[in-house]
Structures are given as C-alpha cells and as structure tokens.
Amino acid sequence: MAAESLGGRRSAWARRLRNLHRITYVDVVLLLLRLGVVAVVVGGTIGTLLKGTYTAAQWFDLFMFGLTIGGVYGLIALGYTMVYGILRLINFAHGDITMTGAFSAFFLARSFDNSGFLDAHPFLAMAGILLVSMTVCTITALIVERICYRPFRHVATLAPLICAIGASFVLQHTFRGMFGSSVRSYPDPDWMGGRIDLLGFSVPTVQPIVIGTALIAMLVLYVIVQKTRMGMAMRALSEDRDAAALMGIDANKVILFTFVLGACMAGIGGVLYCFVYKQIYFFTGFLPGIKAFSAAVLGGIGNIPGAMIGGVLLGVVESVGPALFLDGVGIPAPYQMRDLIAFTVLLMVLIFRPQGLFGEALTRKRA
Amino acid sequence: MAFELVAASRAEDAKTTPWRHVIRTGLALGGVNLFMAVVGILLAFQSRPIIVDTLTLGYATLGLTLFAAGLLVARRGLFGHRDPTLVGGVVAGILAAALPALLAAVISLVDLRSVFVALNPPLLAMLTFGQQPALLGIACLLVLGAALGGAGALFPLLGDRIRRPLAGGLIAVGLAGMLQELIRPILANSRVTKPVHDLLYTWSGLTLRGAVIIFLAVALAVLLWDLNRRRIETAVGHLKPQTQRRIRWSYMGAAALLVALFPLFAGNFIGQVLLIVGLFTLMGMGLNIEVGLAGLLDLGFVAFYAVGAYTTALLMADSPYALAQLSFWQAMPIAVLVSLIVGVIFGIPVLKIRGDYLAVATLALGEIVRVIVLSDAAAPLLAGSSGILQIPRPEIGGLVLSTPVSLFYLTLAASLVAAYVAWRLGGSRLGRAWMAIRDDEDVAEALGINLIQVKLLAYGIGAAFAGLAGSIFAVMLGSIYPHSFQLIISINILALIIVGGLGSLPGVAVGAAVLIGLPEMLREFGEFRYLFYGLAIIAVMRLKPAGLWPSAAKLRELETDAEDVAVHQRAPVAERSS
Numbered sequence: 001m002a003a004e005s006l007g008g009r010r011s012a013w014a015r016r017l018r019n020l021h022r023i024t025y026v027d028v029v030l031l032l033l034r035l036g037v038v039a040v041v042v043g044g045t046i047g048t049l050l051k052g053t054y055t056a057a058q059w060f061d062l063f064m065f066g067l068t069i070g071g072v073y074g075l076i077a078l079g080y081t082m083v084y085g086i087l088r089l090i091n092f093a094h095g096d097i098t099m100t101g102a103f104s105a106f107f108l109a110r111s112f113d114n115s116g117f118l119d120a121h122p123f124l125a126m127a128g129i130l131l132v133s134m135t136v137c138t139i140t141a142l143i144v145e146r147i148c149y150r151p152f153r154h155v156a157t158l159a160p161l162i163c164a165i166g167a168s169f170v171l172q173h174t175f176r177g178m179f180g181s182s183v184r185s186y187p188d189p190d191w192m193g194g195r196i197d198l199l200g201f202s203v204p205t206v207q208p209i210v211i212g213t214a215l216i217a218m219l220v221l222y223v224i225v226q227k228t229r230m231g232m233a234m235r236a237l238s239e240d241r242d243a244a245a246l247m248g249i250d251a252n253k254v255i256l257f258t259f260v261l262g263a264c265m266a267g268i269g270g271v272l273y274c275f276v277y278k279q280i281y282f283f284t285g286f287l288p289g290i291k292a293f294s295a296a297v298l299g300g301i302g303n304i305p306g307a308m309i310g311g312v313l314l315g316v317v318e319s320v321g322p323a324l325f326l327d328g329v330g331i332p333a334p335y336q337m338r339d340l341i342a343f344t345v346l347l348m349v350l351i352f353r354p355q356g357l358f359g360e361a362l363t364r365k366r367a
Numbered sequence: 368m369a370f371e372l373v374a375a376s377r378a379e380d381a382k383t384t385p386w387r388h389v390i391r392t393g394l395a396l397g398g399v400n401l402f403m404a405v406v407g408i409l410l411a412f413q414s415r416p417i418i419v420d421t422l423t424l425g426y427a428t429l430g431l432t433l434f435a436a437g438l439l440v441a442r443r444g445l446f447g448h449r450d451p452t453l454v455g456g457v458v459a460g461i462l463a464a465a466l467p468a469l470l471a472a473v474i475s476l477v478d479l480r481s482v483f484v485a486l487n488p489p490l491l492a493m494l495t496f497g498q499q500p501a502l503l504g505i506a507c508l509l510v511l512g513a514a515l516g517g518a519g520a521l522f523p524l525l526g527d528r529i530r531r532p533l534a535g536g537l538i539a540v541g542l543a544g545m546l547q548e549l550i551r552p553i554l555a556n557s558r559v560t561k562p563v564h565d566l567l568y569t570w571s572g573l574t575l576r577g578a579v580i581i582f583l584a585v586a587l588a589v590l591l592w593d594l595n596r597r598r599i600e601t602a603v604g605h606l607k608p609q610t611q612r613r614i615r616w617s618y619m620g621a622a623a624l625l626v627a628l629f630p631l632f633a634g635n636f637i638g639q640v641l642l643i644v645g646l647f648t649l650m651g652m653g654l655n656i657e658v659g660l661a662g663l664l665d666l667g668f669v670a671f672y673a674v675g676a677y678t679t680a681l682l683m684a685d686s687p688y689a690l691a692q693l694s695f696w697q698a699m700p701i702a703v704l705v706s707l708i709v710g711v712i713f714g715i716p717v718l719k720i721r722g723d724y725l726a727v728a729t730l731a732l733g734e735i736v737r738v739i740v741l742s743d744a745a746a747p748l749l750a751g752s753s754g755i756l757q758i759p760r761p762e763i764g765g766l767v768l769s770t771p772v773s774l775f776y777l778t779l780a781a782s783l784v785a786a787y788v789a790w791r792l793g794g795s796r797l798g799r800a801w802m803a804i805r806d807d808e809d810v811a812e813a814l815g816i817n818l819i820q821v822k823l824l825a826y827g828i829g830a831a832f833a834g835l836a837g838s839i840f841a842v843m844l845g846s847i848y849p850h851s852f853q854l855i856i857s858i859n860i861l862a863l864i865i866v867g868g869l870g871s872l873p874g875v876a877v878g879a880a881v882l883i884g885l886p887e888m889l890r891e892f893g894e895f896r897y898l899f900y901g902l903a904i905i906a907v908m909r910l911k912p913a914g915l916w917p918s919a920a921k922l923r924e925l926e927t928d929a930e931d932v933a934v935h936q937r938a939p940v941a942e943r944s945s
Contacts, residue, residue: 024819025715026718026819030716033716089723090724090727147909151909158662158664158726159908159912161723161726162664162861162904162908163908163909165901165904166862166902166903166905166908167901167905168901169858169897169898169901169904170901170905172897173895173897176898177405177406177898178405178485179484290730293727294731297727332743332744336741337738337742339734343731343732343734344731346731347728347731347732350724350727350731351719351720354720
C-alpha cells in the first residue's frame with residue numbers, strides 16, 4: 001500500500017503490469033476488436049492513398065455527399081437525442097415517424113411538380129412540402145407518444161422500447177396499406193438537378209440546398225432551445241426532472257413540446273433525405289432512423305450540438321469510408337459496405353465510449 | 368414523487384359524463400373502421416367468406432366493431448337504466464358507422480386512388496352493400512350501425528342463461544367458417560366423417576345450413592353445461608384429489624396426443640404451417656432464454672438462425688461451396704455447436720452494454736452479419752445473394768423426410784428436446800442466475816454471480832436453439848438465401864415471445880401459434896401480418912404485459928408491481944384534493 005502511494009502516477013503502468021493476471025479473455029477479445037478496426041482504418045487508408053485510384057475531385061464528391069447526408073442524419077438525430085435527454089428513452093419509431101412525413105409530403109410534391117408550381121416558385125413550394133411533412137410527423141409523433149410512451153413513463157423496463165418496436169411496425173405497414181408497397185420516385189425539379197461550382201469543384205446543386213436547409217433548421221432549433229422559455233424548461237427538465245417540477249414546470253407540456261420539436265426536425269430531414277435519394281416507400285424510414293440514432297450516440301446521446309456534429313461526422317465517414325478504408329484492404333465492391341460502416345461506428349461507440357464524443361464534457365459541466 | 372403525470376389522465380377520466388363517453392366510444396370505433404378501410408384491411412377481409420354467400424369476414428369485422436360500440440357503452444354502466452343505455456348504444460353504433468359512411472360518401476364523389484390505393488370502387492361497393500345510389504347504401508350502413516349498437520347495448524342486460532350459449536354459438540360459427548381450410552381436409556379425408564363434411568361445408572366453405580347446425584349444437588352444449596355445471600363440479604370435488612389429478616392429466620395427455628397425431632390426418636398444407644410454427648417455437652425458446660430469463664434484449668437473433676442454416680448447408684449441400692458431404696444427423700450437431708460458439712463470440716463485445724442500448728447494438732451486429740453475407744467480399748465462401756442450393760433431405764434408415772408432415776415431426780422432436788432443456792435450465796442454478804441479472808445486474812454481481820460467464824451462456828444457449836432451427840430450416844427448403852435472414856425474423860420472434868408471455872415456455876408455443884400460424888393459414892391476414900404484429904405487441908404491452916400464457920414467476924411479480932403502482936397513484940390524487 002505504502003509503495004503504491006509513494007510511487008504516485010509513475011506506478012500506473014507498474015500497477016497495470018501487476019494486474020496483468022486480472023485481464024480476462026473478454027478484455028483480450030475487446031482489445032483485438034479495437035486493434036482490428038484500427039488496423040483496417042489505418043492500413044486501408046494507407047493502401048488506398050498509395051494506390052491512388054481516386055482523384056481529388058472524386059474525394060471531394062464523396063466528402064460533399066457525406067456532408068449532405070450527414071446533415072440529414074443530424075436533423076433526425078436531434079429527435080432521438082432530445083427525447084432521450086428528457087425521458088431517458090430511445091424513440092425507436094423515430095425513423096418511421098420521419099417516413100410518415102416524407103411520404104405524405106411526397107403527394108404534395110408530386111402535384112406541385114405536375115402543375116409546374118415546383119419549378120415556378122421553388123421557395124414557396126419547398127416551404128409547403130416541408131410544412132406538410134412537419135405537420136404529419138408531429139401528429140404521428142404525438143400519437144406514438146400518447147399510445148406507446150406515456151403509459152410507461154414511470155416504469156423502468158423494456159416495455160416502452162418494445163412498444164416502440166411495435167409502433168414502428170404499425171407505422172410502416174399502415175403506410176404500406178394506405179399508399180401501396182411500390183417504390184415511388186420523388187420529384188426532381190430542374191433547379192435541383194444541375195451542378196454548380198463550389199471551391200473549384202462542381203457539385204450537384206441538391207447538395208448545397210440540403211446542407212443549407214439543414215443548417216438553418218438546426219440554427220432555429222438551437223435558438224429555440226437556448227433562448228425561449230420553453231427551451232429553458234426543456235433543458236431544466238433534462239437536468240433534473242423533480243427539481244424542474246418543483247420550479248413549476250409543467251413536465252407534460254415540455255415532453256410534448258420536445259416530441260413536436262423532434263418531429264419537426266425529422267419532417268425536414270425526411271424530405272431532404274428523399275430529395276437526395278429521389279425515392280420513397282414504406283420502409284424508407286428504417287435506415288436513416290438507425291443511422292441517425294448512431295449519430296446521436298456518436299455525439300453523446302442527450303447532447304443537442306453533439307447530435308448535429310455526430311450526424312455530419314457519421315455521414316462523412318460513411319460516405320468516404322468504403323473508398324478510404326475498405327478499398328485499400330482489397331475488399332471488392334466496397335460501396336456495398338456503406339451500411340456496415342455506420343453499424344460498426346454505432347457498435348464501436350456503444351462498446352468503447354458509450355457516452356459518445358461529447359458526453360463527458362457535458363457531465364463535467366453539470367457536476 | 369413530485370413528478371407524477373398519471374394522475375392528470377386519471378382526473379380526465381373521472382370528468383367524463385355518460386354522453387361524452389358514448390360519443391368517444393362511438394368515434395373511437397368509427398376511427399377503427401376508418402383505419403381498416405383506408406389501410407385496406409376491410410377489403411382484404413371481404414374476400415374470405417365465413418358463411419358462403421351470406422357473410423364475409425369483412426362484414427363480420429365491420430359488424431363486430433358496431434356491436435362493440437354498443438357493448439362498450441353498456442359495459443361501463445354509466446346510465447343505470449335500460450332505456451338510456453339502449454339509446455346510448457344506438458348513438459354509439461351510429462357514430463361508429465358514421466365515419467366509414469362518410470368515407471363511402473367521399474369515395475363516391477372523389478376518386479382518391481392516386482393517393483390512397485385502397486379507396487377503390489370495390490371498397491365503396493362493400494361499404495354501401497352494393498346499393499346503386501350510394502346514398503341508399505350509406506343509409507343502410509347507418510341503420511345497421513344503429514341496430515347493432517342497440518343489440519350490443521342490450522347484450523349485457525340479457526341473463527347469463529341466454530348470453531353464454533348465444534356467444535358460444537356465434538364464436539363457434541365464426542371459427543368454423545374462418546378455419547375451414549384447417550377443418551375441411553380433416554373431415555373430408557376419412558370415410559367416417561365425410562357425411563359430416565358434406566352436411567356442413569361445400570368446397571368453398573361453410574354453408575348456411577352448416578352454420579345453423581353448428582350454432583344450435585354449440586349453443587345447446589353450452590346451455591347444458593351451464594345447467595349441469597354445479598352438479599358436475601361438486602361431483603368432481605367429492606372425488607379424491609389423486610383421482611382429480613389423474614383426470615386432469617388424462618385430459619392433457621389426450622390433448623397432447625391429439626395435437627401430435629393431428630398433422631397425420633391434416634395433410635401437407637397444415638403440416639407446412641405447423642412446421643413453420645415449430646421452427647419459430649424453437650427459436651422463440653432460444654430468444655426466451657436471452658430476453659425472458661436473462662433480460663438481454665437481442666434484436667440480432669436472426670444471425671444465429673443464419674449461422675445454423677449456413678453451417679448445415681455448407682456441410683451437406685451438393686454444391687461447389689460445400690465443405691463436406693455429411694448427412695443431416697452429422698451436420699446438425701455441428702451446426703448447433705457452431706451456433707453456440709458464434710453466440711458466445713457475439714456476446715463478448717456487447718457484454719457491458721445494457722438495456723435499450725443492447726437492443727440497438729445487437730441489431731447493428733445482426734445487420735453487420737447480413738451485409739457481410741450479402742457482399743461480394745464474402746461471396747466466394749458463402750455464395751452471396753445467389754444462395755446455396757441443393758441441400759439434401761434428412762434420412763432415417765432409408766426413410767427420406769421429404770414431406771412437410773415428416774419434417775414437422777422432426778421439428779416437434781427437436782422442440783421437445785429443446786423445451787426439456789429450457790425447462791430444466793430455467794429452474795437450475797444458472798436459470799436463477801439469469802433471472803437475477805435480469806432483475807438487477809449490480810445486485811446480482813454483488814451476490815457473486817459471474818456476469819460474464821452467465822451472460823455468455825445465455826447468448827450461447829439461446830443461439831444454439833436458433834442454430835437447431837436454422838439447421839432444420841435449411842433441409843426444409845433445400846436451398847438458402849441471405850434474404851431469408853432479415854431483421855424482420857428477429858422481430859417476429861421477439862413479438863411472439865412477448866405475446867405469449869416473456870419467460871414462459873408454453874407461452875412461446877402459444878405466441879408462435881397465434882402470430883405465425885394464424886397469418887400462414889389465413890392468407891388475408893398475411894398481407895397485414897406485420898401490422899397485426901405491431902398492434903399485438905402494443906396491445907399486449909399495454910393491456911396484458913405478462914402475455915397470453917404468463918410464467919408463474921411473472922404473475923407473482925406483477926401482483927407486487929400492481930400494489931406498488933396503486934400506492935404511487937393514490938398519493939398525487941390526495942395532493943390534488945387537499
């Protein structure tokens with residue numbers, strides 16, 4: 001004991017060495033996992049760069065696409081992160097809530113496209129489409145909250161999560177029944193179809209539009225959360241529920257407001273997602289949902305700026321990753337592995353850093 | 368606890384006046400009808416007759432909701448008298464019919480098919496009973512709503528003497544009509560029962576004559592049973608406990624024997640359905656160990672099923688990807704062992720993740736497995752999306768198990784072995800350790816339970832069950848593709864163990880029969896099976912959290928929970944009134 005205290009920090013390594021016998025096979029496997037991922041990332045990057053298959057323009061293309069889709073993930077991730085911050089609950093149906101808005105807005109977008117309104121008044125048309133999507137998302141989210149989450153607010157079990165899985169199925173298949181199971185193609189107006197010059201590279205016009213819209217939405221949300229009374233109440237509630245209730249905050253109202261805010265962001269995100277991929281069907285919500293959740297976890301769930309940054313980061317890694325990491329290792333057709341990268345990021349964060357990138361800073365600030 | 372929201376909704380409930388309740392009930396059931404119409408359920412149900420040329424499942428469902436509107440109004444007993452209750456029922460019935468009627472009016476005026484695919488002329492024809500001026504049909508619908516709502520309101524007022532035989536008879540007719548594909552082959556196959564078949568059924572379903580006969584027979588049986596019930600019960604009560612137990616066991620033995628021999632008479636269609644139910648039961652028992660006993664919510668469970676199937680295929684198939692040409696009996700144990708090992712390996716990285724996060728992490732793991740199997744990178748080993756073909760059938764001493772019925776018996780045998788293992792494990796030291804970590808991981812660790820070992824065993828053994836199911840699945844189909852192993856299978860299995868009752872072995876079989884068997888048998892459900900799964904999951908979690916066949920331990924737990932909740936809920940109400 002005495003030796004340990006005298007040794008101070010210097011003995012940290014010595015202590016680790018002494019405790020070597022306590023290392024279990026689990027630690028070994030986890031270490032190997034870590035090393036394996038690092039080896040693939042580093043080895044792949046070096047291999048790809050040495051091979052030089054991709055030009056700078058291609059890299060920029062991938063990066064821009066990552067930013068675009070990352071912005072969308074960030075928007076959807078906000079819904080996960082805000083609800084988690086207040087209710088400590090994963091809103092598993094959030095991806096499908098996103099789909100409901102985008103699918104409903106599709107019909108308006110199609111009719112705008114057919115009538116020429118979408119080309120004649122881009123701003124007005126987009127505002128209408130986003131408004132429909134946000135409204136539908138909000139309604140769905142409130143229904144899901146009422147039916148699946150509210151009865152379980154005080155029950156610390158898996159029940160709300162299981163209910164949410166059920167809700168996700170109901171939403172998907174209700175929309176399948178209502179609007180059919182075929183894949184519909186989202187309208188592609190002329191002003192969105194071309195390419196423009198950006199920093200000397202040409203990028204599809206849709207990308208700056210999506211990034212810009214996402215940025216504005218995030219900014220608005222940030223102002224709401226930081227500057228309004230309701231936003232303050234939200235933050236108070238996520239710090240300490242009981243204390244907030246004692247301060248006279250109507251918890252129920254704040255929770256509903258949180259769902260509405262998350263759903264609005266999802267409504268925007270869903271429409272943008274569909275404008276990027278140009279298609280929608282009843283299962284469209286699953287992948288962006290799970291990836292946005294990964295983004296929220298990556299940024300530290302409960303942390304609002306974290307979700308935005310996590311989304312962008314995940315989008316970029318997912319877009320650049322297959323070419324950068326996997327091509328160099330010699331995996332054929334690396335683009336097939338895009339989803340794999342997102343899932344691996346999610347898994348790695350959950351295993352090795354469950355508090356996410358910015359989770360710790362937050363807790364330290366609170367303490 | 369200062370933070371109490373349940374009280375708000377309670378207070379809201381207390382405010383409702385009888386008429387507000389009537390309107391809410393009527394509109395809620397009208398909403399159900401509207402939902403079913405818009406989603407397309409009503410029209411899909413319309414194509415299944417319950418009684419040939421008389422009643423379809425679609426109309427039965429519609430009628431049932433209208434009846435339920437009246438019934439729910441009367442059940443609350445808000446009015447106290449008969450006449451206002453009857454009026455309330457009629458109003459609720461009209462309201463429940465009004466929303467679909469409104470929809471019919473809209474369809475007759477506007478063509479919405481470019482948006483809502485289900486709102487087509489056949490639906491309009493159904494909702495207006497084929498009457499030509501749609502307004503006439505709509506009036507019919509409203510009158511029907513009033514009549515059935517009124518009937519529903521009067522129903523609880525009838526005495527038990529009349530009500531029970533009536534309900535029994537109607538339910539029997541409904542089942543006999545809906546399950547005709549199950550019942551008809553059995554009756555038609557044997558010469559003894561062929562006349563019964565001809566009396567009740569035609570080739571397309573239950574006849575009106577058959578329905579009347581079944582209704583009268585069952586109603587009479589229920590009536591006789593009700594009249595003599597007390598006498599029989601006291602007579603049985605006077606017997607020695609030993610004899611009573613023997614009677615009970617012989618009942619159960621006879622039922623088990625009937626179930627076991629049933630597929631032999633029922634033919635291959637039923638055999639196939641039962642085979643799939645058996646496979647899902649097998650997997651359900653595996654997931655039940657993980658979720659029900661150990662509390663590890665695993666959404667990547669399908670990966671183990673895939674491992675079992677692929678191992679079997681690689682060891683048996685007559686294809687260039689095969690590693691060996693073993694028989695099924697050699698390949699199956701290897702597949703189970705490989706699944707067990709994969710389960711443990713799968714479990715190691717997610718050991719420290721808890722609760723909700725674990726569900727998402729396992730989901731990610733399962734998806735990673737699927738993406739890898741589908742990718743070109745793994746194609747040289749696992750055949751990619753083209754799958755592994757030509758897997759031979761299992762043989763026992765020259766007898767090839769090629770029919771669904773024979774494969775069902777293989778599954779049944781495997782399920783019985785697995786059920787025995789699961790049952791013994793559940794009561795063992797390991798089983799209790801699982802339940803301890805389910806209830807509180809930290810306390811369990813403090814009590815000296817080796818979390819790593821116990822959790823990995825849960826993953827491993829659960830995976831072994833799924834591997835066994837996967838192995839049978841591979842020889843059942845004779846070829847396997849990565850598309851057979853979607854996330855949806857994991858959620859199917861989760862849904863069935865939740866509906867059956869978490870942690871309960873008989874519950875798994877019940878859940879599989881309800882969630883897998885019914886949609887397989889009733890094609891009309893098939894299209895909407897996942898919608899019903901979702902609704903079933905939510906309904907069970909909300910209304911009957913222990914499931915249809917709860918485990919004994921869960922029941923005890925719920926009782927104590929209910930007491931806790933009652934204490935919690937009473938407090939804020941007191942605050943409010945003070």
